[in-house]
């Protein structure tokens with residue numbers, strides 16, 4: 522299992538790579554895979570861009586803004602080639618898949634673009650650095666079973682359980698750039714979780730575009746997490762992202778029954794209007810979503826629910842938008858990631874007529890954010906006086922005498938402490954709260 526393939530081409534002399542990651546947690550995990558792969562191939566990672574022989578951007582295409590940022594970065598960094606002609610710049614990930622070929626043809630400053638899930642070819646690309654710029658398409662069957670990721674965090678680990686997506690939500694570029702859904706074998710996932718725990722990463726997040734549809738042989742997602750939660754080397758198990766159409770009663774039972782599975786679920790709602798959900802091709806309606814929330818809270822009264830919301834989807838009326846605000850008030854999400862709709866070329870929704878004007882999208886987004894801020898503050902303040910268990914991850918940004926970490930239900934907490942606490946579960950009482958942080962006092 523996870524036997525390392527050492528046959529990757531090695532560089533002729535010591536070469537440094539600098540890697541910059543954009544987008545979701547899946548991209549962060551993919552970057553750990555790339556770092557593992559290049560390290561096994563004789564390259565050295567550097568955090569000093571001046572030292573780099575190769576600059577790699579691991580990119581995101583979910584919103585136009587994410588692509589524009591990378592284009593800006595390429596445009597800045599290509600100036601370095603004036604003083605360092607051998608420097609190579611490349612992109613990998615969703616944007617490389619979507620427009621990598623075009624960027625090479627337009628002479629935009631990149632030397633290579635590697636489509637999604639073709640990272641195994643990176644060493645060959647880098648070994649042929651003097652050849653003309655090149656593009657390689659996606660590898661739709663890749664699940665990287667011969668590469669050990671190099672986890673960058675010292676306390677929390679991310680383990681990818683599946684790749685790709687079959688859902689084709691009408692606004693989403695992911696199935697177009699990441700290919701069809703495929704699940705990794707149970708034994709490989711179990712190995713990765715156990716070995717991450719043995720290396721001190723006690724808080725593990727399982728990753729997939731739609732983890733609820735994980736399936737490998739007779740093992741579905743509830744069976745997978747029930748078995749993983751029995752691994753002794755870890756303390757906490759989380760997962761993202763769940764799709765409401767696939768969240769089963771059995772999963773709720775397993776979550777409620779296992780103390781190691783965190784009492785938090787990220788359940789993207791996207792819109793509170795059933796008419797808009799239909800146009801988004803989400804395959805559930807509001808009644809189904811609210812029934813799930815009811816079941817989750819009945820089984821785990823303390824569960825935190827977070828979500829994703831889109832403002833200004835094509836044809837969204839003021840009444841549709843009000844329905845979203847109304848569901849937000851009903852559910853009382855602990856946190857919501859709010860976005861304005863962003864057209865993505867080649868998705869169905871980009872072709873819809875009745876696009877909502879940008880100004881209206883922005884104003885609805887602001888109303889959504891304002892409402893969520895109020896709700897989050899209320900939810901955090903409701904924690905005051907409660908005892909929580911915090912998994913300590915970092916020094917607090919405000920004081921070197923304080924540490925920060927996450928509660929079981931995914932809230933950031935700050936308390937007195939030092940680096941010696943990293944990777945420990947610490948009991949604390951909440952003494953005050955902002956809309957993003959619980960301020961806590963350590964308990965004996």
Ligand code: SF4
Pocket residue numbers: 686687688689690693694695696730731764
């Ligand atoms: S489930 Fe929908 S939103 Fe999520 S990645 Fe797949 S297509 Fe995109």
